Amino acid sequence: MNKNSLWWNAPEYFSRWRLFPRAFISMYIYLLYDVVQWFMALPDPNTQQAGLVSVLVGSGAAWFGLYVNSSSTKFESVEVRSGNTTVKSVDSRDTAMERSEVSSIERTEERYYEEEGR
Numbered sequence: 001m002n003k004n005s006l007w008w009n010a011p012e013y014f015s016r017w018r019l020f021p022r023a024f025i026s027m028y029i030y031l032l033y034d035v036v037q038w039f040m041a042l043p044d045p046n047t048q049q050a051g052l053v054s055v056l057v058g059s060g061a062a063w064f065g066l067y068v069n070s071s072s073t074k075f076e077s078v079e080v081r082s083g084n085t086t087v088k089s090v091d092s093r094d095t096a097m098e099r100s101e102v103s104s105i106e107r108t109e110e111r112y113y114e115e116e117g118r
Contacts (some may be wrong), residue, residue: 032056036053
C-alpha cells in the first residue's frame with residue numbers, strides 16, 4: 001500500500017485530531033444537560049434520583065481529566081507530495097520534550113560531578 005495514500009494516513013489524523021475523545025466528551029455534555037433538565041423538572045426528587053445526578057456530575061470530572069491529559073499518539077512525520085508542492089508534518093512536541101529531557105540529564109550529571117569533585 002502507498003504510504004502517501006489517504007487510507008494509510010487516515011488513522012494518524014484520527015489520532016492527531018483526537019476525534020473519538022471529542023465525540024465522547026460531546027456526548028457526555030449532552031447527557032449531562034438532559035439529565036439536569038430532567039432532574040430540575042421533577043416536582044419532588046428523591047435520594048435515588050439525586051444520587052444519579054451526582055454520579056453523572058462527578059463522573060464529569062473524571063471525563064474532563066482524561067480528555068485534558070490525553071494526547072495524540074506519537075506519529076511518524078508525513079510527507080505529502082502534490083504537483084510541485086511538498087508538505088511535511090513534524091511533531092514539535094516530541095523534539096521539545098526530548099530537548100528538556102536531555103537538558104535535565106545534563107544538569108543532573110553536572111551536579112553529580114560537582115559533588116564528586118568536592
